[in-house]
Amino acid sequence: MLGRATEDAAASPAAALTYPFRGDHQAGIVTPAQERLHFAAFDVTTKSRGRLVALLKAWTDAAERMTRGLSAGEIGPVEGAVNLPPDDTGEAIGLPAGGLTITFGFGPGLFRDAHGKDRFGLADRQPEALRELPHFPGDNLDPARSGGDLCVQACAEDPQVAVHAIRNLARIGFGTVAVRWSQLGFGRTSTTSTDQSTPRNLFGFKDGTANLKAQETAALDSHVWVGTGDDARAGWLAGGSYLVARRINMTIEVWDRQPLGDQEGFIGRTKGTGAPLSGGDEFTEPDFHLPGADGPVISRDSHVSAVHPAHNDGVRMLRRGYNFVDGTDALGGLNAGLFFLAYLRDPRTHFIPVQLRMARIDALMEYLKVTGSALFAVPPGVRPGEYVGQSLLG
Amino acid sequence: MRIPLLAALFLTVPAVAACTQNTNGGTGPELGGGAITVTSTNDVCEVSATEAPAGKLTFTVTNGGSEVTEFYLLGEDGRIVGEVENIGPNLTRELVVNAAAGKYVTTCKPGMSGKGIQADFTVTPSDVAVATSSxxxxxxxxxxxxxxxxxxxxxxxxxxxxxxxxxxxxxxxxxxxxxxxxxxxxxxxxxxxxxxxxxxxxxxxxxxxxxxxxxxxxxxxxxxxxxxxxxxxxxxxxxxxxxxxxxxxxxxxxxxxxxxxxxxxxxxxxxxxxxxxxxxxxxxxxxxxxxxxxxxxxxxxxxxxxxxxxxxxxxxxxxxxxxxxxxxxxxxxxxxxxxxxxxxxxxxxxxxxxxxxxxxxxxxxxxxxxxxxxxxxxxxxxxxxx
Missing domain, CATH: 1.20.1420.20 (M75 peptidase, HXXE motif)
Known part of the structure; x- marks a missing residue:
């Protein structure tokens, strides 16, 4: 068998990375953020709980194989019968695992349909916090880029590996699920490990400096992982998390015409080093009280002030977003921005109030337009012998 | 352009910064007689030169203190020729001015209050024409x-x-x-x-x-x-x-x-x-x-x-x-x-x-x-x- 991992590739150390698929928590959350993303949301088209479970089992097998650098199916892209389509699509032949992680989530529509009707006998286990997000000012949502009953986040160091994963999982799902929307991300905008340097978003600024990191285990328990007692009806979610996905378009051309000093004022940090405008280096805590010429030197409507935990009841999230460029729009402008992904313990405390505050005061909102939005409950890790979501469906 | 929270600015009176352009450290200063460095600390305002030829002057101002500072170039009569505000600790900002020959005063204002730390500065005649301020x-x-x-x-x-x-x-x-x-x-x-x-x-x-x-x-x-x-x-x-x-x-x-x-x-x-x-x-x-x-x-x-x-x-x-x-x-x-x-x-x-x-x-x-x-x-x- 022509296994992917057995074939030589001029692989960088990152490309050779593998992360275990199984564990207490799903991979792809605190895993050091990989460079590339393919994210897909699915509508469940079957009415059969059995078929849904069968799909999750098949997805578990395929995902585990691909994260080890193996083909999606057991036979392989070129090892099968010539009169049959291969059980792996083949574009990852010769590519190592590339640090691939595949993370699964469940949307509100898995539990109840649009009329509130129980779909798979799961309604009484729907987490209290798993509801459609409210409309936020600045939202201009495209239904074709929003929502979904299931989601799959594939992250890798190699974009072809991430796309291969989503493509093969979608294929396995045909007949049970249909792709609702998907999003490519070409560059990470967050660090989730203290070993990583801070990347830049498409505004040209360092993003995610103060992000939650894998090493902060106590903070992860407080802000990312759902606790055992958090929701009596959704005990199955303990050890899991909530995932907020928001496709945030940037009005790139307008932003680019802002003077540098204004750009830094909107963000509250310098563009070069990422230091807060109150001084120091990138990792110096911002001083929101240091007086400037007209109010604090870090303006109250700057992004860093708007979303800082100090102004949001101390809540933090683990951001894992990606830059995206989906070509150009009808006006010839870049259809580009930040595909915001954040893992958090409860959207009602850790996302909705922060987003509302941001919509109300953040100077950056002038340059942002949210075109897609979705919320998912991310089940805990897959333990040996289990399939993903077994704590809910088993 | 974000305006809403800046409404108060519209209520300020006449332009003080007629000849000012403050930029950040990223743009390359035009070297020659015009490049001057300034280090502002809580109690010192160190200016690398006390005179420069008339024309475009670039002051690169670094805040070595613990408070937000400002830097001004004042005319002899106290008129503000150029200013750069809101320089946080450890940060560097540039002030670019077109200055005609004459006597000036440099001022650092750590903490942004009081008269600041002042020193005389002379702009000497050159063959660069600078529009008169009047x-x-x-x-x-x-x-x-x-x-x-x-x-x-x-x-x-x-x-x-x-x-x-x-x-x-x-x-x-x-x-x-x-x-x-x-x-x-x-x-x-x-x-x-x-x-x-x-x-x-x-x-x-x-x-x-x-x-x-x-x-x-x-x-x-x-x-x-x-x-x-x-x-x-x-x-x-x-x-x-x-x-x-x-x-x-x-x-x-x-x-x-x-x-x-x-x-x-x-x-x-x-x-x-x-x-x-x-x-x-x-x-x-x-x-x-x-x-x-x-x-x-x-x-x-x-x-x-x-x-x-x-x-x-x-x-x-x-x-x-x-x-x-x-x-x-x-x-x-x-x-x-x-x-x-x-x-x-x-x-x-x-x-x-x-x-x-x-x-x-x-x-x-x-x-x-x-x-x-x-x-x-x-x-x-x-x-x-x-």
């Missing part, structure tokens, strides 16, 4: 007067036409109200960056449905717009006569409040130049995209009005620009004309085609002309203040 001051003063008058005139006409509009709307004369709607809003859009600078009034007057927070009541122009043009709405319930009166009276009262506040404003040249830039940003974000007038599709009226206001701002500062950067003045004039030509092609009678009557190609060409104008326009403020 001729500049006159041009600046004229530009400020001119723009202030324009804003007041537009505000007055907005109030008058809003009165007519709400009368027709309340009386149920929808055809008249629809005609008056875009015409009245023209006066709002011409001064939009000023009008929306009042963070309390703007949401009441100009919020679009998508701008609302959960629980926020929708009032103002666009609420009435939807009632007059409900065609794109799903299952829309028309407002009753009584409801109409409530929204109409509210719109007029808030417009009256706005007009009263605008009467108290004064404008500095940098605000005028920034306002022109801001108006083109409004075009780029909401008008050329057809998002502003979602129900009425009268986006091109607003588009034209934003361009009108931007052009008045540019024309007002043009005498200054002609001295500072004649090439930029020429480019702006040509780009305004190109954009206007495309807009003129869409005129119908006293108005324009509705947005949904434009072809994708026409919209794209308009967007291209907006970008072509906006790029040089984004350099206007720095040029005028140089």
């Amino acid at each position: 001729s500049q001051d006159q041009l600046i003063h004229a530009a400020e007067e001119h723009y202030g008058g324009y804003v007041q005139e537009q505000s007055d006409r907005l109030l008058a036409k809003t009165g007519k509009f709400v009368s027709a709307y309340k009386a149920g004369d929808d055809a008249a109200a629809r005609t008056l709607y875009a015409d009245a809003r023209t006066h709002w859009e011409r001064i939009e960056t000023v009008a929306e600078s009042f963070g309390d009034l703007d949401p009441k007057l100009d919020a679009r449905e998508a701008d609302l927070e959960p629980g926020q009541k929708w009032t103002g122009w666009h609420r009435i717009e939807k009632d007059l043009w409900p065609a794109r709405a799903e299952r829309y319930a028309a407002l009753s006569t009584k409801q109409r009166a409530v929204y109409a009276d509210d719109l007029l009262a808030n417009t009256r409040t706005l007009d009263g506040r605008i009467g108290k404003l004064e404008f500095t040249v940098d605000q005028i130049a920034n306002g022109s830039r801001g108006l083109l940003e409004e075009v780029a974000k909401a008008k050329v995209t057809g998002e502003e007038e979602y129900w009425s599709r009268t986006d091109l009226w607003d588009f034209q009005a934003n361009v009108d206001g931007a052009r008045v701002g540019v024309e007002g500062v043009e005498p200054i620009l002609q001295e500072k950067d004649p090439a930029l003045a020429k480019t702006l004039s040509a780009r305004f004309a190109e954009l206007q030509k495309l807009l003129d092609a869409q005129r119908v009678g006293n108005g324009f085609r509705y947005y949904d009557e434009l072809s994708p190609d026409q919209v794209k060409r308009l967007a291209g002309a907006v970008n072509a104008l906006s790029e040089p326009l984004s350099r206007l403020t720095a040029a005028v203040l140089s």
Whole structure:
């Protein structure tokens, strides 16, 4: 068998990375953020709980194989019968695992349909916090880029590996699920490990400096992982998390015409080093009280002030977003921005109030337009012998 | 351009920073006699030179102290020739000034209070010509007067036409109200960056449905717009006569409040130049995209009005620009004309085609002309203040 991992590739150390698929928590959350993303949301088209479970089992097998650098199916892209389509699509032949992680989530529509009707006998286990997000000012949502009953986040160091994963999982799902929307991300905008340097978003600024990191285990328990007692009806979610996905378009051309000093004022940090405008280096805590010429030197409507935990009841999230460029729009402008992904313990405390505050005061909102939005409950890790979501469906 | 929370700035009095351009450390200082470094600490203001030849001087100011600092170049009479504010600890900012020969004072102001730490500074004669400040001051003063008058005139006409509009709307004369709607809003859009600078009034007057927070009541122009043009709405319930009166009276009262506040404003040249830039940003974000007038599709009226206001701002500062950067003045004039030509092609009678009557190609060409104008326009403020 022509296994992917057995074939030589001029692989960088990152490309050779593998992360275990199984564990207490799903991979792809605190895993050091990989460079590339393919994210897909699915509508469940079957009415059969059995078929849904069968799909999750098949997805578990395929995902585990691909994260080890193996083909999606057991036979392989070129090892099968010539009169049959291969059980792996083949574009990852010769590519190592590339640090691939595949993370699964469940949307509100898995539990109840649009009329509130129980779909798979799961309604009484729907987490209290798993509801459609409210409309936020600045939202201009495209239904074709929003929502979904299931989601799959594939992250890798190699974009072809991430796309291969989503493509093969979608294929396995045909007949049970249909792709609702998907999003490519070409560059990470967050660090989730203290070993990583801070990347830049498409505004040209360092993003995610103060992000939650894998090493902060106590903070992860407080802000990312759902606790055992958090929701009596959704005990199955303990050890899991909530995932907020928001496709945030940037009005790139307008932003680019802002003077540098204004750009830094909107963000509250310098563009070069990422230091807060109150001084120091990138990792110096911002001083929101240091007086400037007209109010604090870090303006109250700057992004860093708007979303800082100090102004949001101390809540933090683990951001894992990606830059995206989906070509150009009808006006010839870049259809580009930040595909915001954040893992958090409860959207009602850790996302909705922060987003509302941001919509109300953040100077950056002038340059942002949210075109897609979705919320998912991310089940805990897959333990040996289990399939993903077994704590809910088993 | 973000304006709402900066409304207070419009209330400040005359331009102090006539010859200022403060930039960040990233731009390469023009080396030669003009590059000077300044280190400001809590108790020392160390300037690398005590004299420089007349012309463009670049002060690279680093804050080595623990408080926010400022750096000023003052004339002998205490007049501010140039300033750079809000330099946080460990940060570096640049001050670029065009200085004529004469005696000056450098000042660091750690903590931004008191007289600061001062030292004499001499600009020696050179063969670089620097415009005298008095001729500049006159041009600046004229530009400020001119723009202030324009804003007041537009505000007055907005109030008058809003009165007519709400009368027709309340009386149920929808055809008249629809005609008056875009015409009245023209006066709002011409001064939009000023009008929306009042963070309390703007949401009441100009919020679009998508701008609302959960629980926020929708009032103002666009609420009435939807009632007059409900065609794109799903299952829309028309407002009753009584409801109409409530929204109409509210719109007029808030417009009256706005007009009263605008009467108290004064404008500095940098605000005028920034306002022109801001108006083109409004075009780029909401008008050329057809998002502003979602129900009425009268986006091109607003588009034209934003361009009108931007052009008045540019024309007002043009005498200054002609001295500072004649090439930029020429480019702006040509780009305004190109954009206007495309807009003129869409005129119908006293108005324009509705947005949904434009072809994708026409919209794209308009967007291209907006970008072509906006790029040089984004350099206007720095040029005028140089």
